[in-house]
Amino acid sequence: xxxxxxxxxxxxxxxxxxxxxxxxxxxxxxxxxxxxxxxxxxxxxxxxxxxxxxxxxxxxxxxxxxxxxxxxxxxxxxxxxxxxxxxxxxxxxxxxxxxxxxxxxxxxxxxxxxxxxxxxxxxxxxxxxxxxxxxxxxxxxxxxxxxxxxxxxxxxxxxxxxxxxxxxxxxxxxxxxxxxxxxxxxxxx
Amino acid sequence: xxxxxxxxxxxxxxxxxxxxxxxxxxxxxxxxxxxxxxxxxxxxxxxxxxxxxxxxxxxxxxxxxxxxxxxxxxxxxxxxxxxxxxxxxxxxxxxxxxxxxxxxxxxxxxxxxxxxxxxxxxxxxxxxxxxxxxxxxxxxxxxxxxxxxxxxxxxxxxxxxxxxxxxxxxxxxxxxxxxxxxxxxxxxx
Numbered sequence: 001x002x003x004x005x006x007x008x009x010x011x012x013x014x015x016x017x018x019x020x021x022x023x024x025x026x027x028x029x030x031x032x033x034x035x036x037x038x039x040x041x042x043x044x045x046x047x048x049x050x051x052x053x054x055x056x057x058x059x060x061x062x063x064x065x066x067x068x069x070x071x072x073x074x075x076x077x078x079x080x081x082x083x084x085x086x087x088x089x090x091x092x093x094x095x096x097x098x099x100x101x102x103x104x105x106x107x108x109x110x111x112x113x114x115x116x117x118x119x120x121x122x123x124x125x126x127x128x129x130x131x132x133x134x135x136x137x138x139x140x141x142x143x144x145x146x147x148x149x150x151x152x153x154x155x156x157x158x159x160x161x162x163x164x165x166x167x168x169x170x171x172x173x174x175x176x177x178x179x180x181x182x183x184x185x186x187x188x189x
Numbered sequence: 190x191x192x193x194x195x196x197x198x199x200x201x202x203x204x205x206x207x208x209x210x211x212x213x214x215x216x217x218x219x220x221x222x223x224x225x226x227x228x229x230x231x232x233x234x235x236x237x238x239x240x241x242x243x244x245x246x247x248x249x250x251x252x253x254x255x256x257x258x259x260x261x262x263x264x265x266x267x268x269x270x271x272x273x274x275x276x277x278x279x280x281x282x283x284x285x286x287x288x289x290x291x292x293x294x295x296x297x298x299x300x301x302x303x304x305x306x307x308x309x310x311x312x313x314x315x316x317x318x319x320x321x322x323x324x325x326x327x328x329x330x331x332x333x334x335x336x337x338x339x340x341x342x343x344x345x346x347x348x349x350x351x352x353x354x355x356x357x358x359x360x361x362x363x364x365x366x367x368x369x370x371x372x373x374x375x376x377x378x
Contacts, residue, residue: 076364077266088336088367120337147277148309150365153338175265176339176365178277 002132002187004122004167006144007037008174011057011074013048013102017066019111023048023104030064037166038123040065051101054083072100072115075172079117089116090156118170121156122187123163132187135159141189142167148178151188191321191376193311193356195333196226197363200246200263202237202291206255208300212237212293219253226355227312229254240290243272261289261304264361268306278305279345307359310345311376312352321376324348330378331356337367340377 021028030044044062050072057078071094079086084098099112122142124134134140136159142152152173167185174180210217219233233251239261246267260283268275273287288301311331313323323329325348331341341362356374363369 075266076367077264077360147343149342151340151342153340154336170365171266172361172364175361176359178265 002134003184004142004165004187005037006174006179006181006183006185007166007168008179008181009073009118009168009170010061011072011078011171012043012061012063013050013073014063014067014069014071015048015102016068016070019070019102019109020066022107022109023102025106028106030062030066032064036063037164039162039164046104049103050082051103052082052084055081057082069094070102070109070111070114072102072111073118073170074115075170076117077172079115084115086115086117088119090119090121091116118168119156120152120154120167120169120173121158122165122167124157124159124165125163126159126161128165129157129159134187140187143186143188144177144179144183145186146178148176150177152177155187191323192373193331193354193376194226195363195368195370195372195374196355196357197368197370198262198307198357198359199250200261200267200360201232201250201252202239202262203252203256203258203260204237204291205257205259208259208291208298209255211296211298212291214295217295219251219255221253222250225252226353228351228353235293238292239271240292241271241273244270246271258283259291259298259300259303261291261300262307262359263304264359265306266361268304273304275304275306277308279308279310280305307357308345309341309343309356309358309362310347311354311356313346313348313354314352315348315350317354318346318348323376329376332375332377333366333368333372334375335367337365339366341366344376 032042033045044064047059102109138157140155221231222234233253236248327346329344
């Protein structure tokens with residue numbers, strides 16, 4: 001059985017160091033609130049507001065450390081609330097995506113692009129991928145059991161020495177499946 | 190191919206005539222805004238507010254005609270916003286479910302039970318069920334195609350002379366699948 005732990009990603013944002021400083025002040029560094037499943041990644045203490053044409057969210061968690069480019073990840077439900085129509089994309093692939101207004105305690109940033117609905121994916125450590133016979137970028141079918149059980153198609157495999165085994169789905173997917181962080185899913189194909 | 194049209198149900202409420210009158214005034218009758226896919230059912234012009242322990246929704250559409258018992262149907266995402274934990278249930282099966290506060294222009298009603306997350310289901314006219322070889326209450330597997338394609342397990346068949354062929358999923362399920370009203374799904378098992 002190719003089983004993987006499930007991690008549910010609520011809406012969150014990655015910021016460039018330039019944007020961290022525009023939002024929180026010159027020289028500001030993000031501080032760690034708690035570690036995430038992927039080595040070196042953390043939920044920061046800091047939060048920002050994001051403002052769309054229709055709605056806003058007052059407290060969006062920043063995930064650290066700072067990245068090359070700022071990226072807001074929302075569910076489709078969130079996107080309707082904000083009044084934007086972001087595509088389903090892999091993290092980092094933000095060309096041509098909608099922008100958003102971001103507010104922090106020290107300032108505001110308007111990004112021209114960077115809002116995505118994250119494509120569901122599984123992080124595999126190289127050793128897990130070998131054990132399961134799975135290659136980077138492979139598209140998988142993954143089963144979630146239960147009353148709202150379902151099989152997710154097009155789950156992207158991401159393989160790296162830097163990853164820990166974890167499947168990331170968003171809150172729409174988790175709620176549709178009745179799943180929560182810590183559940184177990186099975187790769188069936 | 191056993192194909193069925195998809196209907197996405199946003200949060201909505203069914204009211205008893207007693208509650209219609211408490212919320213809108215003595216003798217008040219719901220008025221039709223537009224017909225729904227099921228014969229005789231309609232979205233009403235009237236809306237109410239629903240208030241949970243954590244959050245509220247200001248404008249929840251009433252579906253008519255009035256029913257025996259008041260029932261609020263929300264997505265899991267909505268339930269988190271409201272601060273309640275309703276079970277996944279078939280419509281009408283509300284015993285032991287959470288209550289909610291409902292406000293209309295003429296008054297307020299507090300129901301002790303009646304909030305559910307609707308179990309995904311397909312309405313079949315008797316002739317559709319015969320054609321597909323499907324029985325009332327049968328649990329089906331249904332495929333939704335696309336970038337976020339998935340297979341839903343435990344889709345409940347509901348067969349009646351009074352039904353028109355339509356699969357009802359909630360907004361979490363629709364968003365997880367990248368599906369919208371008017372899409373087509375395929376019963377695979």
